[in-house]
Amino acid sequence: MVADSWIGPRVRFSCAQCGECCRLYWVPVTHRDIERISHRTGLRPADFTAPIPKSVVGEWGLPSFLLDDGEHYLILRKRLDGFCVFISPEEGKFRCAIYDARPLTCRFYPFVYISGEPIRFELAEDAPALCPGIGRGPTVSFGSVARFAVQREKELEEYKALVNRWNRLVLSGAVRPSFEVYLDFLLSPPP
Numbered sequence: 094m095v096a097d098s099w100i101g102p103r104v105r106f107s108c109a110q111c112g113e114c115c116r117l118y119w120v121p122v123t124h125r126d127i128e129r130i131s132h133r134t135g136l137r138p139a140d141f142t143a144p145i146p147k148s149v150v151g152e153w154g155l156p157s158f159l160l161d162d163g164e165h166y167l168i169l170r171k172r173l174d175g176f177c178v179f180i181s182p183e184e185g186k187f188r189c190a191i192y193d194a195r196p197l198t199c200r201f202y203p204f205v206y207i208s209g210e211p212i213r214f215e216l217a218e219d220a221p222a223l224c225p226g227i228g229r230g231p232t233v234s235f236g237s238v239a240r241f242a243v244q245r246e247k248e249l250e251e252y253k254a255l256v257n258r259w260n261r262l263v264l265s266g267a268v269r270p271s272f273e274v275y276l277d278f279l280l281s282p283p284p
């Protein structure tokens with residue numbers, strides 16, 4: 094998958110900072126996303142991530158890790174009102190407090206991509222009804238987001254390898270399958 098090979102719809106978009114996508118969705122993250130956020134904020138990964146059970150949310154097509162109560166995905170925490178913990182409301186706008194270090198997943202909405210060559214971008218199914226940014230601003234050029242799609246696919250492969258290693262350790266009884274230990278493993282995997 095190469096970043097300069099992409100196709101996408103001809104559509105105008107400029108984020109209206111309504112915050113709806115940051116309220117509605119769970120944001121899956123990888124070890125690289127949490128490294129960047131920790132570096133940017135000084136927060137411990139346990140302060141802004143959580144495990145979400147696969148039995149509750151279903152198949153996401155992402156690596157799931159074992160804890161003592163089954164398979165989970167790694168996500169950003171939410172506030173009680175449903176917004177991501179990093180939302181920053183200000184004068185009626187909902188800004189991202191970690192914008193330059195936000196997870197790669199956050200960089201695509203209201204579009205989704207299908208990996209391949211070329212990378213194909215499409216409007217997310219719910220976006221026309223949900224996102225007031227569509228139809229505002231200039232026609233989207235997908236060059237810069239295509240770069241993030243390539244990066245995300247690479248980091249997902251790394252993450253998948255880590256998750257596979259973790260799951261093997263859990264199944265062999267070599268680690269305590271707690272979320273705390275999983276986060277330590279992700280950020281300092283044993284050689």
Ligand code: SF4
Pocket residue numbers: 107108109110111112113114115202203223224225226227
């Ligand atoms: S729903 Fe659209 S306009 Fe609102 S914050 Fe998300 S991308 Fe921006």
Ligand code: SF4
Pocket residue numbers: 114115120169177178179180181188189190191192195196199
């Ligand atoms: S990290 Fe930022 S862009 Fe992503 S969901 Fe949270 S507030 Fe929104």
